[in-house]
Amino acid sequence: MKLGQSLYDWGIRVAPWLLFALLVLPVLGGLIGVLLPAFGWLPTLGSQQVNLLAWQQLWQQPGLPQMVTLSVTSGVLSSLLALLVCLLLLGCFYGSRGMMLLQRIFSPLLAIPHATAAIAMAFLLTPSGFFSRVFALLTGWQTPPDWLLPNDAVGVSIMLALFLKELPFLMIMSLAALANSTVLTQFQLAQSMGYQRLTAFCKVVLPQLYPKLRLPIYAVLAYGCANVEIAQIVGPSGPPTLAVAIVQWFNDVDLHRRFMASAGAVLQLAVVLSVLLAWWCAERLLAWGLGRLLSNGRRSYADAVWQRLSWLILGLVGLTLVLAMGGLILWSMAGYWSYPDLVPDTLQLSHWLTALPFIRLPLLNAVVVAFAASGLALLLTLATLEAEQVRQKPLSWLSQSIIYLPLLVPAIAFLFGVVWLQEQLGIAPGMGTVIASHSLFVLPYVFLALAGNYRLLDPRWASVAASLGLSPGAVFVRVKLPLLFKPILLALALGLAVSFGQYLPTLLTGAGRVATLTTEAVALANGGSRRLVAVYALLQMLLPALAFLLAYWCSKLFFQPGTKTQSNASVAVK
Amino acid sequence: MNSGTLQINALQLSRQQQPLLSLSTEIHAGEVLTVMGPSGSGKSSLLNWLSGLLAPQFSASGQIVLDGKDITHLPPHQRHMGLLLQDPLLFPHLNVAENIAFAMPKAIKGAQRQAQILAALDSVGLADMALRNPASLSGGQQARVALLRVMLAQPKALLLDEPFSKLDSRLRQEVRELVFNFIQQAKIPALLVTHDQADVPAAGRLINLAEMEAATC
Secondary structure (H helix, E strand, O other): OHHHHHHHHHHHHHHHHHHHHHHHHHHHHHHHHHHHHHOOEEHHHOEEOOOOHHHHHHHOOOOHHHHHHHHHHHHHHHHHHHHHHHHHHHHHHOOOOHHHHHHHHHHHHOOOOHHHHHHHHHHHHOOOOHHHHHHHHHHOOOOOOOOOOOOOOOOHHHHHHHHHHHHHHHHHHHHHHOOOHHHHHHHHHHHHOOOOHHHHHHHHHHHHHHHHHHHHHHHHHHHHHHOOHHHHHHOOOOOOOHHHHHHHHHOOOOOOHHHHHHHHHHHHHHHHHHHHHHHHHHHHHHHHHHHHHHHOOOOOOOHHHHHHHHHHHHHHHHHHHHHHHHHHHHHHHEOOOOOOOOOOOOEOOHHHHHHHHHHHHHHHHHHHHHHHHHHHHHHHHHHHHHHHHHHOOOOOHHHHHHHOHHHHOOHHHHHHHHHHHHHHHOOOOOHHHHHHHHHHHHHHHHHHHHHHHHHHOOHHHHHHHHHOOOOHHHHHHHHHHHHOHHHHHHHHHHHHHHHHOOOHHHHHHOOOOOOOHHHHHHHHHOOOOHHHHHHHHHHHHHHHHHHHHHHHHHHHHOOOOOOHHHHHHHHHHO | OOOOOEEEEEEEEEEOOEEEEEEEEEEOOOOEEEEEOOOOOOHHHHHHHHHOOOOOOEEEEEEEEEOOEEOOOOOHHHOOEEEEOOOOOOOOOOOHHHHHHHHOOOOOOHHHHHHHHHHHHHHOOOHHHOOOOHHHOOHHHHHHHHHHHHHHOOOOEEEEEOOOOOOOHHHHHHHHHHHHHHHHHHOOOEEEEEOOHHHOOOOOEEEEHHHHHHHHO
């Protein structure tokens, strides 16, 4: 018992420091690791002089302005669209039964990995894809149209794939932020004063919601402007987005291109920071310009039109999802599929049977890495939150922001630096380095998923348990953990889902030696058989879905008084 | 202010198919009908039904007639039912004056709007609080601003859900007088739910749900 208490004391003393070290050190170390080569210092390649050659080389790259423009427009427009649609849907359904519908539609979508979303979007948009086949029904096309989708030069395909991933994320974050019942009552109060639903939402709920949504929006913007796997699958190749170009330069056989790649990574960081700054300025400007409208007394801004539009958007998003997922399933089993038929001429399982022998190792690797990274993240999160409660001192604004650091700083800007640091420290790339890098990206999600529930746990439970003679460690293990069992499992499932979807960290910190379903799917998507790609994409999606199902099932199985398991346990105790 | 009568006809309120409350009554202009009863007897659900904000787990049949007009199926924003709740629920993103302006009709503009807000604040002794953050006000001050907000929305009826329960005894008396005076002056019907006998206005009618339930049994 004393050992347990000592372990608890040690854990809550050390965990917050470990958590912040795990978040800050790789990001800062990685940034230094790209900044030095960007300015010519990379002793392993024989360069120990500070110079601007890498930058000169970068500026001379053909198509650099187009790369930057494509990165910025696809990232900003997809985020803006996702935010506007998210707010419109929330405004039209907040406080009604429709909120449950939104939760049911968007929660499972959170589990879809980015690469799967991109592959599904590619299948949908391609000239012989589902969209074209549905159009063919109306127009009578007999041959696929001559359009340049996906991989279009403007980045429409990237934007749509990003939108498909960003909308569920923003929606779930908003639903969590709106759990506060006071805001709902204020919204109802505004309606009782004659405000129509959407106007009441914009004037009362949105000003309170947006500050809580700011960091998730910044994370979405940062990811949108610097993502690799989506741009690699559905983006153009000549020129690609800046992030994709950086990966190509880093992987070039000419190692001296690493200098230019490092300069590119620094430029990518500058681009993201500029976008975030511009967004922040736009926020201020809008708040200043629209602030006076809040109390002007106007009760409606064509609410009925917006209401209809939101139903239309919900229908379109639903249809896109059904077609995208349906397309993946059909392609994974398609035999010969002539255009413009909506279903293949024959269905067969041969693609699955071909793929299965090759997926064992990537599957095993993905599961081991995900469980190790998520387990570590969960332990650190629980101990940090417990430390916060024991000390009765909430985390500062700075600490809360640091938790978002790996999501706000583009991975491409620091991961190459992390690899360089690995080399400098003599750490061999492999399973350990991949697990560590995954933890970096899993940790913020696990923390955000669990923090709300942990902090809202009624402190009187702990007081009652303490008054019954339980030590703080025992209260933590025997009272808090069982009470928070379901949110803990869901946070773990979210961590697993995030880890399963990681591409760049797996590729770079594992030096290509740790193959997972995601790395295989992305590699295949660039030129592999469409049917095989569909099998990998579905398998990639199946893993996080299984994690969430398991979490729901286990949360119903344990710590539920009155269930079979519990009553058996009681009998055993007697 | 509009004057009129609030009629509740043949209300049958249920929670998950379990009957909760039956009521038919009429509240005249300037009158306060008090509904008392233990927790879970359906007091707040009655107000939610009247304001069009009944939670999905409840169901209700019956008719609401306000000022001669059937408003049973109107959305909340078209009912003109003012709400005064246990908590003042001032909007935290607006200052005191903006909270009041929020409730005023759009037709009142510019200087007239400002003047009405200042006059209203002055009438409750809060003239110098117009630009303050609502969170910086005391409980009693917040309650008065909430009342001003509902007054200037010009409701046709007022629904009061234990609005005095969180105030200390001195403030309670003061805010109670303000509210009942407003109802008298505006000549609107009001329905007050409470479980405190002391909140019942001397001249008003009282329905005790506990007694109704006992009589039914």
